[in-house]
Amino acid sequence: MAHGDHSKPIEEAKEGKKTFLRLMSYLSCDRSLLYIIALLIIVSIISSLLGSYMLRPIINDYIIPGNIPGLFKILLLLAVIYLVGVIATYIEYRLLNKIGQRTVTRLRMELFKKMEILPIKYFDTHQHGDLMSRYTNDIDKISDVLTDSLSDLLSSALTLIGIICLMLYISPVLTLVSMITVPLMFLSAKLIVKQSKKYFKAQQEKLGKVNGYIEEMISGQKVIKVFGHEKKVEADFDTLNQNLRGKAEKAQLYSGMMMPIMQNLSTLNYVIITIVGALLAIFRGFDVGGLAAFLQYSRQFGRPINELASLYNNIQAAIAGAERIFEVIDEAPEPEDSPNAITLPHIKGDVVMKDVYFGYKPEKIILKGISLEAKPGEKIALVGTTGAGKTTILNMFPRFFDIKSGEITIDGISTKEIKRENLRQSMAIVLQDTHLFTGTVRENIRFGRLEATDQEVEEAAKLTAAHSFIKRLPHGYDTMLENDGANLSQGQRQLLNIARAAVANPAILLLDEATSNIDTRSELLIQRGLDKLMEGRTSFIIAHRLSTVRNVDRILVLEHGQIIEQGSHKELLEMKGKYYSLYEEQFK
């Protein structure tokens, strides 16, 4: 583009080029198809250019001399040329479609596969909506470019070249004359693109503000109502909206001007050619047929230039989309297992944490020297105020995060030396959020262990007290759960989650506030399910209602990332320390 640009836009363009090439590399898997497509494009362009050129001999050699049988023959030839072109175009479109969709599917798959192996941290620090839009908006933009813009680009460029060649062949003088408007076309295209880009950027920024405001206010609509704040919000919105209007009008104006200006310039071209061509015909004996063909070309001439300008915008949008997708693909995944990592055939569940330090951010240490030990089958509760580091400890066992220093061992082996898959399969988590997957009840439970038989699924449900309510569902175990299990109560959803953990038959169980969202009476039922599940498994339990953790083997009281007290419920009460006061607060 412009040479006088400062360093930044050029840098951007460089990245853009890199991204573009990378995007293209996804196409190269279907290289042979690409060649065929290019060939078809060439065929269809030749057919259309030749079709226009044929006007010349038709008029000069047959119509003006009055040769009817000859006219019939040459028209037949023209029909064949046209037919070949149309067929080539049709096949080209179909192939493009295929190749475009295949490429997009490949890209989408890679994005998803990558997403599945990203560390938990990534999901904690990125908004879901933002990730979702990469699967929708960004992929859409790329798919548009792959199926339409690229072939248009090629055919526009080739058409342009072909037209110029043929024009030169028919009449070099007339070609030169018609080129007068070409710099005008390029210049105005460039000027308009520059202006419209400027305003589009401004429009995008204002639109972002408006949409952000909409999102925030509509989500908080009930609060606005409760406080009767509608008038104020309406006024604020109006200001933002009017700001957007000003920029949007200009953006539309400039981008809209492109087409009519191009069209009129090509009309101007048409006029000039007519006049000069007519003069040439009189003074230099230029043939009328040649003029007719030339006029057809001048009509076709403006279009590719016009298209090239709008293609530029589409391709830019796709590159921006591709950049966002590659950003995820290039994200560092969870680190590989160490080369000598092993698989433990049978994990007993002897869990030890030795002097563990950890922080989500290096400058903010959450766990400060945690040491604990759980014998196989022991139940350990973690108690403490919000932010004390309870959930963080649970996150360490399946290596959702890696510890900064210290050691965690299972059956005496450091978790870093155990294959991650093996490690995670040895434990099951039940979280506070009771989300389910779309699918049947049975499939949801079986998620815990894919090879579980129907009987094993039902046994797990029976063990965890989920069986009775499942039986009452319209289709029992085959009831479809949609929309996150909206047709079930929160308690029922949690029972399914517990059954899912049960079918996995893990040695270690991690319960993170598993009953916190449940009212206290339903909790009783779920607690029974959980008690059954915990039998014989090493269990770590976080619960903010202390009533739920009294029966465990040991309670660890955490504060500011350290274990400050531990012992049984009774012992801790007698100690009259932190646990005692937490307990008193809750039951005063």
Added chain:
Amino acid sequence: MKRYWQILKKYKLSLIISPFLVLIYVVCETVQPLLMADIIDNGVMPRNLSVITGIGGYMILISIVGLVASILNIYVSSRTSIGFGTDLRTELFNKIQHLSFSDIDRFNSASLITRLTNDITKIQQVILISMRILLRSPLILFLAIFFVIKINADLALVLIGVIPVLSISIYLILRKGFPLFIKVQQKVDHLNGIVRENLINIRVVKSFVREDFEAKKFANSSEDLRDMVIRASNIVVSVFPVMQLIMNISVILILWIGGQKVISGNLKVGELISFVNYLSQILLSLMLLSMTIMAFARASASSKRILEVMETERSLTNTPKGLQNIHKIEKGEVAFHNVSFRHYGGENDVLRNINFQIKQGETIAIVGATGSAKSSMIQLIPRLYDATSGKILIDGVNVKDYNLDEIHAKIGMVLQKNELFSGTIIENLRWGKPDATDEEIIEAAKAAEAHDFISSFTDGYNTKLGRGGINLSGGQKQRICIARALLRKPKILIMDDSTSAVDSDTEQKIRTNLNRMLQNTTVFIITQRINTMQSADRVIVLEDGEIDAVGKPSELMERSKVYKEIYNSQQLAF
């Protein structure tokens, strides 16, 4: 449509001018081949120079007029479509401000947001396209035919005959393609569903090591989508080649018939060339027209979604009595008489036959299992929802007879889902009372036990909050929300499980502060915590949408089995 028209009326002038501008530039464009034929036949053939320069001058003039007209139309159409979009967005936004809780529930926030953003943009786009292209294509078609007939009526028949053939074949193709695109949309939804589930459940997926399993599921869905898109597009892509084919056939027909006419002397060469030129103009305009029709089809879904909101009646408005604004809430006594309530579109009443009376200054705890409709019940008091049957009285007057402003001013409410807005803490607090003094704000914040942590921030009360208050912990957010409600100095305060994230110690303090600060205020607290229940004056126990018992906490242990169970579930084994 009537609603759109009401907005468009503002742009009447533009809407009248625009078609004229389109007409002008279409005429300028279509007349050119005619003039060109003139030049060839009357200038080149008889070698008449003055005809060439004369007509040539006209052609240049006409093309400049066309350029001016088209740019003017771009200007007019930009202003109109953007203006329309802006107005529609404001109107829809304002409409949503006045929707009732039930309507917000019914539409759900996410969908309302899409309607305000994507859907409006699509409609705006259609207005723009209509003003630029919709009229242009038929006009070109019409004028081209007109000129062609003028040149030679016989030959024009070929052209006129082609148009219905072309239209019908395009129509047939699109009719076959559209249902497939609906299926494509379903597949897209399915795919997005999988991604969304994986995002929400990522911890579950990872802990059960189901990455490959999910990837396979995704691959199936993704390939399904791919095949469907290919199927659908393969039909639609045939539109262009078919169009080309038909037009090419007519070019050949015109050259054959026209050529013979030229030879027999019934047609001039220039006229024949202009015929071919008109054909390409027609082809181009039909292509644009079919694109416009597709844009319309896509926007019609958006339009439906916008109108759905626009046409929702404001269900909670001031009654005629409320408008008069005679009654004032002085004491804050609340009574329910045989109240039943059913959610919009619900099958069953979620509340049945609720009766109770609350005196001024009482603190009432409301307890019950999740789904026992506690929140629904208290939201009837400030008319966030209207009771389906029965009466709710405040100070002996039906809530419907109060002005809504009076209700909002005298009833403070802390919702279960606490929403803060981007802005400073003090701005958020001022929602409660826009003209509150600093002293009042600090007093409220102290009562809500929020003053200490707010002061601990570097910027204190001027600390900027991110969207939804994301830089605060759950407990901090709840305390600011409580302070915000307290600033109203309400006659009735309603707290919907609004201290769940606050630790028991702090909660205890807040409760003491409330008792001190709001001695004459009637307080409703929905709670799960046993000590909150115990400290209330009276407790309402809800069970499956009906009142199980109302009474002092001490009595309820005897009288209510439900209450006893709730109590025991937290006390067990001591």
